[in-house]
Amino acid sequence: MSARMKSFDRLVITILAGLAAALLGVMLIGSLRGARLPELAAAEVGSRGPLELIYAGDTALTGVEAYVRLEPETAVRTQWQGSTLQIWPEKALAAGENYTLILAAGAPGPNGQVTRREGRWEVKVRPAQVVYLHPAQSPDLWRAALDGSPAQPLTQSGGKVFDFGVSPSGRWVAVSIRNDTAGVDLWRVSREGGESELLVNCGKEMCTNPAWSPDERQLAYSRRRVSSTTGQPGLPRIELLDLASGQAAPLYADPEVSGFEPVWSPDGQRLAFFDGVAGAIRMVSLSGGGEDLLLPSEMGMVGSWSPDGRRMAYLDMQLTSAAPLVTLYEANLESGEVRPFPLKGDFSLTEFAQPEWSPDGEWLLAGLRSLDGPVSKQLWLIRADGSEARALTDDFTQTHAAYRWSPQGEALVYQQLSLGASAYRPEVWVRQGDGQFLRVAEDAALPNWLP
Incomplete structure (x- = not known):
């Protein structure tokens, strides 16, 4: 019996040694092969x-x-x-x-x-597409390619879309949609429109102006709360939503800091928005360093960051002998200098609309009109140093707004409205890289690019 046990023990030891050797061999081979590629x-x-x-x-x-x-x-x-x-x-x-x-x-x-x-x-x-609101008066969100294929709806809210913000990747669109309690909720919709998710249930309050951070980890938006005692809407305030946790919180603890139209800096380190109480564009460092920068303005809108985040072009009202004039300004965020934009030529009687910096930082796109000319605004390109300005459109029966550069800066999308029309039916157009114009949609508004 003892001899049999010894023989059995030797067999077990031999098997275990073989398994250990095999395991060691596998580990050695794995080490030689290295880590598996992602x-x-x-x-x-x-x-x-x-x-x-x-x-x-x-x-x-x-x-x-x-x-x-x-x-x-x-x-x-x-x-x-x-x-x-x-x-x-x-x-x-x-x-x-x-x-x-x-x-x-x-x-x-x-x-x-x-x-x-x-x-x-x-x-x-992939080629960029265009997203827009349609029909203009009671809209849903639509997507259109520029190859002539039929446009597709991304939402089916029954005309309750308020506004939207496109994510940097183009995979998602944050959409503000009116709910059944007279409030506005925030939703996330996929670029194909087949997937949607409620991000913030705002009840009777209005959550609008969604803006994605450059890394797509956060969503800034404006929330207008309703008083629990009077039922009246209060000041709009900026909130930040962490998209991983789903947690949202006001950007400021101080309820007197109002805010709407948040715009992220290109590096995501700062956030600009219009503070109606302060009567200024407010810029805050999200890392917590330094005081807020205030750019006084009577226009109620935020400007455009330069691609390097060092400057902002924005609008303010200027009093002239002829009439109040909406003028283009430039703020150098490193030196703190604020000045009228240095334009070469006589623009003393020219009124500006919202500027948009080109992706390469070489140009500004803006709507312009002369006070002694037609009331329509035409699209102009302005050199970043002010040394050159030229018109892109010259049809004075049409006014142009809501313009955006394509991701590479070779094309523009914008909203066009006929001043002689009896009804509000704007159109969405694209000016392509070769200078040709393409109508994308009728009875459509507020276009943007979907990368």
């Missing part, structure tokens, strides 16, 4: 990105960022969303082009391993 989240992205690599596990991997690059060579910034590495281009990618996302060998991987081989993924940049 998966590409999507083979098609918008001009602003992000390109995404999905890693196994649920945590970020420190140091991977240094091994990532794009071809053709493109400056990028990276961030982690859980175990997904997001690669955001610093400048818009060229629509219709292919890019190669490269992860160099030696990049950190899960379980302390490193990649032994280079990873390469081909990514195509």
Whole structure:
């Protein structure tokens, strides 16, 4: 019996030793092969990105960022969303082009391993489309490609859409929709329109002006609360919604700081909005450093950040001998200098509409009209240093508004309204890179680009 036990023990030990050797061999082979490459989240992205690599596990991997690059060579910034590495281009990618996302060998991987081989993924940049409200008086949100294919509705609210904000990636649109209690809720709708989610149930209060942070982690919006005693609407205030947790909170504890039309700085470090109580554009650092910057203005609207975030072009009222005049101003946010925009030529009797900085920072787009001419506003391009200005439109029977640059800056979308029409039926138009004009939609308003 004892001999049999010894024989059995030797057999067990032999088997265990074999298993250990096999396991060691597997580990050695795995070590030699290196970490498994991540998966590409999507083979098609918008001009602003992000390109995404999905890693196994649920945590970020420190140091991977240094091994990532794009071809053709493109400056990028990276961030982690859980175990997904997001690669955001610093400048818009060229629509219709292919890019190669490269992860160099030696990049950190899960379980302390490193990649032994280079990873390469081909990514195509989809053409930008246009989103807008239609019909103009009782709208839903619509999406249209510029290839002549039929437009598609993204919401089916029965004409209750108030306004909207497009996410930088173009995957989502935040939409303000009137509810059954006379308030306005915030929703998130996918670019295809097939997926929607209630973000903020605002009840009898109005949540409007949704604006995505550049990293898509937060949504700023204006909330007009209703008094619990009088039932009357109070001051609009800026709130921030954390999209991961679903938690929302006022930007300021002080209820006397009002706010609407929030606009993020390009780097996401500051937020600008109009404070009606202060009578100024208020800029706040979200990192908590420094005092708020106030730009006095009587226009009730925020201006446009320069792409580098160092300047803001905005409007204010100027008293002249002829009449009050809406004038273009420039604020240098580094020096604190504020001055009328340095325009070459005589614009003393010219009234300006909202400026929009081009993505490359070389131009401003604005609506202009002369006080001694027709009342319609025409689209003009103005050099960022004021050295040149030229008209893009000259049909004075039409007035132009709600204009936006495409992500790369080669095209413009805008709203056009006939001044002689008996009914309010604006149209959405695009001025393409070759200078040709394309009508996108009739009875439509407030267009924007969907990357």
